[in-house]
Amino acid sequence: MAHGAGGKASRRLVEGLFAPLLFSSLSEALGDAAHLDFNGTRIAITTDSFVVKPLSFPGGSIGELAVNGTVNDLAVSGAQAEVMVVTYVLEAGLPTPMLEAEVRAMGNAARKAGVTIAGGDTKVVEHGKADSMYITTTGIGRPLQGLKVDPRSVRSGDKILLSGPIGDHGITILLARGELDLEADLRSDTRSVLPLVEALAKAAGPGVRWMRDPTRGGVATSLNELARDCGLGIVLVEEMIPMRDAVRGACELLGLDPLHIANEGQFLAVVAPEYADAALNALSLIAGGQDAQIIGEVREQPSGAVLVTTRYGGSRIVDMLVGDPLPRIC
Amino acid sequence: MCLAIPGQVVELFPDQPNTALIDVVGVRRKVDLGLLQDNLPVKGDWVLIHVGFAMSKISEEDAIDQMRTLRMLGEAEAAMQEVQGYGLEDAANTKAS
Amino acid sequence: MKFVDEFRDPELITRTSDEIRRLADPNRYYRIMEVCGGHTHAIYRFGLKDLLPSNIELIHGPGCPVCVLPMGRIDDGLSVAKQPDVIFAAFGDMMRVPGTQGSPLEHKARGMDVRIVYSPSDALKLAQTNPDKHVMFFAIGFETTAPSTALTLLRAKTQGIHNFSVFCNHVTIIPAIRAILDSPDMRIDAFIGPGHVSTVIGCRPYEWIAKNENKPVAVSGFEPLDILQSIVMVLRQLKADEAKIENQYKRVVPWEGNHAALRAMADVFELRPYFEWRGLGFISQSALRIRESYAEWDAEQRFHVPGVRVTDPKAAQCGEVLKGVLKPHQCKLFGRECTPEHPIGALMVSSEGSCAAYFNYEHRKTAMVTSIASVA
Numbered sequence: 102m103a104h105g106a107g108g109k110a111s112r113r114l115v116e117g118l119f120a121p122l123l124f125s126s127l128s129e130a131l132g133d134a135a136h137l138d139f140n141g142t143r144i145a146i147t148t149d150s151f152v153v154k155p156l157s158f159p160g161g162s163i164g165e166l167a168v169n170g171t172v173n174d175l176a177v178s179g180a181q182a183e184v185m186v187v188t189y190v191l192e193a194g195l196p197t198p199m200l201e202a203e204v205r206a207m208g209n210a211a212r213k214a215g216v217t218i219a220g221g222d223t224k225v226v227e228h229g230k231a232d233s234m235y236i237t238t239t240g241i242g243r244p245l246q247g248l249k250v251d252p253r254s255v256r257s258g259d260k261i262l263l264s265g266p267i268g269d270h271g272i273t274i275l276l277a278r279g280e281l282d283l284e285a286d287l288r289s290d291t292r293s294v295l296p297l298v299e300a301l302a303k304a305a306g307p308g309v310r311w312m313r314d315p316t317r318g319g320v321a322t323s324l325n326e327l328a329r330d331c332g333l334g335i336v337l338v339e340e341m342i343p344m345r346d347a348v349r350g351a352c353e354l355l356g357l358d359p360l361h362i363a364n365e366g367q368f369l370a371v372v373a374p375e376y377a378d379a380a381l382n383a384l385s386l387i388a389g390g391q392d393a394q395i396i397g398e399v400r401e402q403p404s405g406a407v408l409v410t411t412r413y414g415g416s417r418i419v420d421m422l423v424g425d426p427l428p429r430i431c
Numbered sequence: 432m433c434l435a436i437p438g439q440v441v442e443l444f445p446d447q448p449n450t451a452l453i454d455v456v457g458v459r460r461k462v463d464l465g466l467l468q469d470n471l472p473v474k475g476d477w478v479l480i481h482v483g484f485a486m487s488k489i490s491e492e493d494a495i496d497q498m499r500t501l502r503m504l505g506e507a508e509a510a511m512q513e514v515q516g517y518g519l520e521d522a523a524n525t526k527a528s
Numbered sequence: 529m530k531f532v533d534e535f536r537d538p539e540l541i542t543r544t545s546d547e548i549r550r551l552a553d554p555n556r557y558y559r560i561m562e563v564c565g566g567h568t569h570a571i572y573r574f575g576l577k578d579l580l581p582s583n584i585e586l587i588h589g590p591g592c593p594v595c596v597l598p599m600g601r602i603d604d605g606l607s608v609a610k611q612p613d614v615i616f617a618a619f620g621d622m623m624r625v626p627g628t629q630g631s632p633l634e635h636k637a638r639g640m641d642v643r644i645v646y647s648p649s650d651a652l653k654l655a656q657t658n659p660d661k662h663v664m665f666f667a668i669g670f671e672t673t674a675p676s677t678a679l680t681l682l683r684a685k686t687q688g689i690h691n692f693s694v695f696c697n698h699v700t701i702i703p704a705i706r707a708i709l710d711s712p713d714m715r716i717d718a719f720i721g722p723g724h725v726s727t728v729i730g731c732r733p734y735e736w737i738a739k740n741e742n743k744p745v746a747v748s749g750f751e752p753l754d755i756l757q758s759i760v761m762v763l764r765q766l767k768a769d770e771a772k773i774e775n776q777y778k779r780v781v782p783w784e785g786n787h788a789a790l791r792a793m794a795d796v797f798e799l800r801p802y803f804e805w806r807g808l809g810f811i812s813q814s815a816l817r818i819r820e821s822y823a824e825w826d827a828e829q830r831f832h833v834p835g836v837r838v839t840d841p842k843a844a845q846c847g848e849v850l851k852g853v854l855k856p857h858q859c860k861l862f863g864r865e866c867t868p869e870h871p872i873g874a875l876m877v878s879s880e881g882s883c884a885a886y887f888n889y890e891h892r893k894t895a896m897v898t899s900i901a902s903v904a
Contacts, residue, residue: 102633102636102637109869110869280643280644280645280646280650281460281646281650282460282461282483282646282647282650283458283459283460283646284458284459284460285457285458285459286457346456346457346529347456347457347458349456349529350455350456350457350458350529351455351458353436353455353529353532354436354455354458354460354480355620355646356434356620356879410575411538411574411575412538413538413539413541413542413545413579413752414542414545414575414578414579415541415574415575415576415578415579415752416575416578417572417573417574417575417889417890418888418889418890419888419889420888423624423868423869424624424633427620427621427623427624427644428619428620428644428646429434429619429620429621429879429880430434430481430482430619430620430621430646430669430673431433431434431565431566431569431592431593431594431619431621431669431878431879431880433564433565433566433670433672433722433723433724433725433750434566435672435724435727435750436532437529437530437531437532439530455529456529463647463649463676463679465679465682465683465788465792466675466676466679466786466788466789466792467786467788468788469787469788477530477531479724479727479780481672481673481676481724482619482646482647482648482673482676483646483647483648483649483650483676484647484649484675484676484679486672486724486727486728486780486786486789487727487780487781487782487786489531489779489780490778490779490780491779493778493779494531494534494779496778497753497757497778497779498534498540500757501540501543501544501753501757502540502543504540504543504544504546504547504760505543505546505547
């Protein structure tokens with residue numbers, strides 16, 4: 102199970118097993134989408150599977166996640182999603198209204214994101230498998246002009262930009278499962294980040310080095326992956342990290358680190374310092390970007406790691422998770 | 432051991448005297464008041480919560496007192512330095528405050 | 529967050545750490561032990577070591593209930609849950625702790641019904657909503673948590689909920705502190721006392737540390753200002769050659785403790801004659817078991833428990849690290865065979881165990897400082 106959680110175990114599975122056997126060229130760091138030359142046309146392609154319990158939660162459902170997740174993977178690779186194909190693995194006995202609701206949700210999300218759903222496949226498995234429904238989406242997109250995303254272009258002094266408050270999705274899901282008996286006025290932040298990425302490209306394109314959507318494993322995992330890929334250090338300023346009170350409260354109560362909690366509507370960008378202010382300004386003017394912040398910068402040290410600092414001079418290393426974040430009482 | 436968080440009692444239940452709804456910056460949960468039955472909290476009180484049980488009432492007075500003590504740290508030292516500045520020693524030997 | 533943010537005020541933190549620097553005698557080396565794993569976690573989370581002068585060393589004590597739990601107890605608990613229609617319920621802290629056949633989460637992946645609960649009362653509720661299953665709550669914790677387990681057992685009895693039992697691993701803090709002080713290779717100057725345990729037991733149980741062992745104790749809260757103020761308090765005592773118990777966490781800790789909590793514990797639990805602590809060996813009168821009057825809700829009485837004893841691999845130096853004799857990175861297995869991903873000892877599994885805390889938060893900082901120093 103730890104291998105699906107997005108952290109160290111997942112990375113080992115991909116790098117250790119899948120990559121050597123399946124991927125022809127290992128020279129590129131594994132990104133969110135592959136940009137290929139297809140008969141003279143540059144296209145971007147990505148795929149993602151969506152497994153969530155409960156299927157439906159405040160702020161969205163698996164259908165929306167499935168569309169937005171793939172749109173976002175393409176967006177942070179520097180591409181605009183154009184078309185998608187979908188596979189459903191359905192559990193026998195799934196009530197039709199439930200399926201219909203998700204299909205509707207996907208349709209709405211696709212329309213909102215400007216994506217055409219070109220086709221798909223459905224399989225039904227035995228009752229007891231598939232947690233009601235698994236969805237896979239494969240998206241194809243057109244690379245955006247003026248953006249080149251490459252962790253190797255990251256330099257010491259670059260700024261780290263975050264599009265908005267962290268933890269909304271992961272905590273919403275945790276609470277929606279009902280096992281912890283907690284209630285809060287929180288919603289998943291699932292949305293397409295493409296409009297924000299486009300605004301960033303327009304205002305600061307030449308200065309954008311790297312982007313990622315911090316989904317499973319949270320901001321900590323994405324930034325640790327970057328630190329490892331570029332061999333530099335990431336230093337964050339704790340007070341600059343935007344977070345809703347309820348996310349903070351839930352994390353304090355359950356002993357969770359917000360930096361490890363999944364987000365479905367945010368992205369991180371590394372921007373050259375001379376473009377950072379323009380980048381932040383551009384995001385803050387777009388609907389949904391008002392909470393964007395510069396949360397830190399790239400430095401030589403601690404090489405390959407992420408350090409979180411506080412105003413009073415204390416600091417701590419924040420690592421990738423091993424498995425899913427678990428509540429604690431100690 | 433011991434992750435315990437302050438929360439405010441926002442609702443009591445007359446038919447469940449050992450239960451309260453507490454709020455932690457917008458996150459709410461019912462907690463068991465059984466360990467505070469000798470001194471039950473009322474609505475508005477702040478309690479320390481651990482594994483879904485209220486462990487203790489939080490004294491705002493003691494908290495304010497603590498902050499006051501902490502704010503005074505270093506002020507005694509600063510006052511000392513100031514006094515030295517007015518001393519009768521050679522001005523060159525006196526640390527400027 | 530009220531009663532939290534005030535105690536994380538950066539200006540006051542700076543002021544308090546300045547006071548620590550002023551108080552620390554440059555010709556003296558101070559070894560201060562924080563007993564409680566929650567304090568260990570807070571020290572690392574808030575980066576408090578960065579604020580202390582180099583002649584103050586914080587030693588991490590044995591107050592981590594997951595860390596001191598022998599592996600055999602996990603095997604025993606899981607063996608009960610292997611039976612059909614039994615639900616294994618425990619705090620999240622337990623889920624990745626390895627038994628000889630794997631951790632609770634690994635057992636879940638192999639088909640066992642394992643649930644994470646935030647509260648023992650949630651485990652009891654599980655029993656109510658699953659009448660054809662048996663819910664076994666694997667209880668851990670010091671005196672902070674034991675009263676809640678006690679009350680839950682009381683409620684199970686009063687409400688006649690029979691498909692519920694507790695596998696009790698509650699331990700008590702004073703014998704652990706005694707074991708530390710009795711250890712021949714120990715030299716501790718003062719203690720930062722466990723603030724949340726003290727909300728239950730009060731401050732009196734520590735008086736022997738001051739009277740008989742002549743060591744200052746500050747019973748401390750868990751926010752940065754609490755821990756720093758506690759260090760100020762013990763430094764002041766050491767400077768004045770005093771040894772007494774001070775209650776830094778006054779806003780929450782009653783000197784006499786919580787009588788309702790102590791009553792609940794006395795009603796439901798009794799002391800075991802002895803109990804094995806991982807890394808510390810057998811300690812007498814240091815752990816709780818469920819009284820005969822609640823035998824029906826005692827998993828160890830209701831089910832056949834193998835009573836497995838598992839010895840730690842000889843190379844693992846958990847005991848010395850627990851006692852503060854060795855620093856985590858001084859253990860031969862640290863960062864090599866033993867990491868948070870594949871822990872050999874429990875100090876690496878629990879997020880508040882010294883080894884995990886050091887690995888997750890610290891050791892790359894040390895490497896960074898070293899590499900900067902070597903470049904300079």
